[in-house]
Amino acid sequence: MTGPYSQSFAIQGKNFFNAGKASTEIKTMLKDLGIDPAIVRRVAIATYEAEMNVVMYAEEATLIVEVTPRAIRILVNDRGPGISDINLAMQEGYSTATAEMREMGFGAGMGLPNIKRNSDDFKVSSTVGQGTKLEITVNIN
Amino acid sequence: MQLSEVRRLLACDVFWGEEFLDRAIKYGCASDLMSDVLAFSRADALLLTGLVNIQTIQTAFIAEIGAIVFVRGKKPDEAVLKVAREKKIPLLGTPHSMYEASGILYQHGVVSTMECSSGVGCARGN
Numbered sequence: 001m002t003g004p005y006s007q008s009f010a011i012q013g014k015n016f017f018n019a020g021k022a023s024t025e026i027k028t029m030l031k032d033l034g035i036d037p038a039i040v041r042r043v044a045i046a047t048y049e050a051e052m053n054v055v056m057y058a059e060e061a062t063l064i065v066e067v068t069p070r071a072i073r074i075l076v077n078d079r080g081p082g083i084s085d086i087n088l089a090m091q092e093g094y095s096t097a098t099a100e101m102r103e104m105g106f107g108a109g110m111g112l113p114n115i116k117r118n119s120d121d122f123k124v125s126s127t128v129g130q131g132t133k134l135e136i137t138v139n140i141n
Numbered sequence: 142m143q144l145s146e147v148r149r150l151l152a153c154d155v156f157w158g159e160e161f162l163d164r165a166i167k168y169g170c171a172s173d174l175m176s177d178v179l180a181f182s183r184a185d186a187l188l189l190t191g192l193v194n195i196q197t198i199q200t201a202f203i204a205e206i207g208a209i210v211f212v213r214g215k216k217p218d219e220a221v222l223k224v225a226r227e228k229k230i231p232l233l234g235t236p237h238s239m240y241e242a243s244g245i246l247y248q249h250g251v252v253s254t255m256e257c258s259s260g261v262g263c264a265r266g267n
Contacts (some may be wrong), residue, residue: 008267016195016196019199020189020195020196020197020199020202020203022200022204023203027202027203028185035185037205037255041184041203041205043206044204045179045203045204046204048179048199048200048203049176103194104175104194104196105173105174105175105176105192105194105196105197105200106174106176106196107177107195108174108176108177110174110176110177110179111175111176111178113180114176114179114180117180131243
């Protein structure tokens with residue numbers, strides 16, 4: 001690999017039918033690159049949770065995946081309501097989900113904690129009324 | 142145990158994936174919460190669930206679940222079957238409740254993927 005490999009995905013909010021497509025493509029891409037399956041699984045889970053958060057709460061987002069020989073970085077930048085209390089959102093079980101989201105099997109307050117659990121470095125920043133930014137890093141070594 | 146044994150023990154219908162009945166099942170998890178499946182499952186585990194929609198299959202694919210058993214007689218529709226075929230995840234259905242189905246498999250040595258307080262009968266305690 002000469003330089004970082006990068007790919008960008010557009011995620012549409014409220015589109016439950018397409019939810020998971022970006023994560024599925026990323027998972028396949030990382031497998032094809034020959035990355036360790038255990039690392040691929042961690043990235044896939046973190047990315048899928050991030051994607052579901054966009055689908056459930058935001059209007060739209062850009063998801064960028066960067067692969068370097070040392071790490072995989074996922075950047076998610078959404079346009080949406082933002083998170084007013086990030087510390088609260090990081091607590092397992094805290095959720096502002098609607099009944100529709102819960103019917104999909106999500107919205108149990110595990111999204112951000114699950115992303116953290118599966119990443120080596122995780123940063124979340126948000127501006128209420130504008131959107132949320134996630135930076136997820138999973139080390140390869 | 143093999144997936145064919147799960148089928149026998151739980152009197153399952155096979156909705157799709159006859160050719161995968163020789164898959165080895167070592168761990169099980171039972172949940173309708175897909176985030177819990179993402180958090181606590183393991184690759185190649187069996188998922189027992191009452192949630193029958195596309196996100197169930199998508200979650201199973203991301204978490205590398207070996208097979209799904211829908212409980213209490215629930216059946217997937219064509220849209221769900223289509224995604225399962227694409228992702229090569231066998232789908233079975235049992236008339237048992239989630240509680241009963243879990244109990245039967247646990248009795249036959251399929252341990253939990255989740256951490257448990259006793260440290261016995263779960264992936265991390267064995």
